[in-house]
Amino acid sequence: SSIRLYNVDQEDSISHWSEKFSLYVFESTGMVNCKISHNKIYTICINITTTSSGLSKIIKLLPSMAIINKSSVEIEIIETISGIEQNEWQLIKPEQIIPFWPCDMKEGIMNVRYSYSRMIPSSFMMNIKHRTLLRMNDEDHPVLHVQVSITDFFGIHIIFNDYKIGHAPILLINCLKNQEISYNQKDDTQIQILSSQHYVYYTWNNPFKPHKLLVSSNGQNKEIEFHV
Known part of the structure; x- marks a missing residue:
C-alpha cells in the first residue's frame, strides 16, 4: 500500500x-x-x-512532528536554515497542538518567540532528544521550558511549558564565607556574580555553545562540563 x-x-x-x-x-x-x-x-x-x-x-x-504549547502564553515558531527563516511564523495558542513540517531535519534549528514580542527569538535544536530552558528576553516571562521527545511511532514532539522550579539545568550554590564567585558559560562573554551564601538557578545563555560552566573565586578557576 x-x-x-x-x-x-x-x-x-x-x-x-x-x-x-x-x-x-x-x-x-x-x-x-x-x-x-x-x-x-x-x-x-x-x-x-x-x-x-x-x-x-x-x-x-x-x-512526524507535532508542536504542543502547554505554556500560558501565545508563542510563534519558525524553522531557520543557515540563519534564513523558512516560510512564515506560525502562531500556537496555549493548549494548542499543531503539525509541523520541517524543510531540513539535518540542520534542525527552530526559533521561538512570544506572539506579543518582536524581540530577538530564542533558538534550539529540534532533531535531537533533550530539554532545556530558553532565555526569552521578556520581563514577565523571562524563560520558556522546551522538551524535544523522539519515539518510533509518535515521531518528534516539541513541548513548550512555563518555567517551574526544577526546570533549570543548573543550581549553583555559593557556600563560601565572605567570598563571591563569578561564573559564565564557556565561550560566552556575559559574566555573572554570585554572592557568598547565596544560590541561583541557571540556564545556558546560548544552547548551541559548549555546555560548560566556568567558575572563578579568589584567583582560582574551574571548568565544569555538563552532559545532556
Whole structure:
C-alpha cells in the first residue's frame, strides 16, 4: 500500500505517492515519505495493529512532528536554515497542538518567540532528544521550558511549558564565607556574580555553545562540563 497527501482546500493531490508498505502484518510501526515540488518531503508516521478478532487492521497516520504549547502564553515558531527563516511564523495558542513540517531535519534549528514580542527569538535544536530552558528576553516571562521527545511511532514532539522550579539545568550554590564567585558559560562573554551564601538557578545563555560552566573565586578557576 501507499499514501499521498491532499490539500484540504483543493481536490488536486499535493504529493507523489509514498513508498510502499505492507498491511499483511500483525503489528508494525514505521514512517513513509511523501514528496512534493521544491524537493520538500512530508514524513508520516504509520502504526498498524490488528483487532482482537484478527479480522480488521487499525491504521493510524500521524505527522512526524507535532508542536504542543502547554505554556500560558501565545508563542510563534519558525524553522531557520543557515540563519534564513523558512516560510512564515506560525502562531500556537496555549493548549494548542499543531503539525509541523520541517524543510531540513539535518540542520534542525527552530526559533521561538512570544506572539506579543518582536524581540530577538530564542533558538534550539529540534532533531535531537533533550530539554532545556530558553532565555526569552521578556520581563514577565523571562524563560520558556522546551522538551524535544523522539519515539518510533509518535515521531518528534516539541513541548513548550512555563518555567517551574526544577526546570533549570543548573543550581549553583555559593557556600563560601565572605567570598563571591563569578561564573559564565564557556565561550560566552556575559559574566555573572554570585554572592557568598547565596544560590541561583541557571540556564545556558546560548544552547548551541559548549555546555560548560566556568567558575572563578579568589584567583582560582574551574571548568565544569555538563552532559545532556
